[in-house]
Amino acid sequence: MAGRITAVSIVDAIAADLRARIFSGDLGSGHTLTETDVASTYEVARPTAKASIEKLVAEGLLDRGTHKTARVVELGPDSVRDIYLARAYLESEVLRRLARTKDVPEGAVQANRDIAALQTGAPLDVIEPDMRFHTSLIDAVGNERISRMYRSLVGEVKLCMVRIQSLHLLDTALIQAEHQRILELIEAGQGDAAAELLDEHLGRARERLVSAMGGTAGPEADLPSDLLPE
Amino acid sequence: MAGRITAVSIVDAIAADLRARIFSGDLGSGHTLTETDVASTYEVARPTAKASIEKLVAEGLLDRGTHKTARVVELGPDSVRDIYLARAYLESEVLRRLARTKDVPEGAVQANRDIAALQTGAPLDVIEPDMRFHTSLIDAVGNERISRMYRSLVGEVKLCMVRIQSLHLLDTALIQAEHQRILELIEAGQGDAAAELLDEHLGRARERLVSAMGGTAGPEADLPSDLLPE
């Protein structure tokens, strides 16, 4: 018997499936989810569907007011800035602390190798190893709550990504090179420099994401002068 | 009739009341909360009580496994270290960023004035302005998600505090002096120094809290040599 993976709770299973469908883009931003709708598609009672929805609301993936239908959250440019700034706050401090002990997480190294190995032109293939690079750094400090917080942010980032999907915002080679440089700075114990580079790294991604969503990009979207082609 | 507290949702109201009772120490660590129990005390149906409990579980104030009764979380020494380290991660980076713009939040200044004005010997009176000092710093960066994360940590800190209540772990004057120094360092644009002092400040509180809970305190519990009396 290898098939017993039933997550012991129906509402957890439904919540997990809904989450997957949201991240896959099956349920796009603004998509409405009525309780009866969820109940009928999964063939469960309405209270069960309700509980699943409320779970995702608590996670920040769904939005809902009293007596109003739940909808997949719509993240605007200001939300993207909020999310990416929060990422920068958590991650830059993590880099400083890792640099103190010159601790280069193996998972991050491997994730960046995977990015380098990518030859496919599919732009969303870089998302997974990219996220893995960053979460590996976060997890390396071994703090349960920090990891949980960051994971919540990653969920929202993925939510942004599915909206953009088609166009690739950044050059894979540049991402990989900057990651590599960050790891080197950690190994050299230069936390401040690593944090500064990360700020640039995330700031550029952030502003390009913002402009791709229709907002007006800030100056961070541009490459630094010493990296401009030609 | 002034007692109708029905905010908008019964489950929110019950959750809020349970939260208050937990923070007041009325429901101590390890206290069990059965669904029928909550349902009968608030005179609501069991599903409503269940929803309230699950809300607090999502907040991290209650703990429960499948088919097991919910209990108020019991935070051990390792959890305290995890929480305070997470605080330090968030807050030290915030100090660095505030120092860049030399932005000294008025709320933090006021909170520290309130600490200085305390003449009462009641040890738990310092908790409120102390927390307000720290949350003012966090809120000053204007990031919704960072503020939310920190508030979640504050909830857990308060949970620790109610367990210790009686004995005062630190001198009020020392707390106030260190807060003052942190603000001065922000104003001087010395983010690194501010972050370093904060690490000491939180580290000392953390290790004293740990030892008060029966764990073995680390070296951070001691005062730095230049502040030792005599």
Added chain:
DNA sequence: CGCCCTTCGATTGTCTAACAAGTACACATG
């Protein structure tokens, strides 16, 4: 006499059915 197994009570997970209350949108009216 102590240990393992069974049984039983308590508790939670889930369902069905139903009513109340609120929202949103179409429709009729001025």
Added chain:
DNA sequence: CATGTGTACTTGTTAGACAATCGAAGGGCG
């Protein structure tokens, strides 16, 4: 055209019920 009304849809909450599971108490066996 603006406004009020009403109706359908959706959610909030309740009641009662049954199955599954967990924890502890009690009995059988070595």
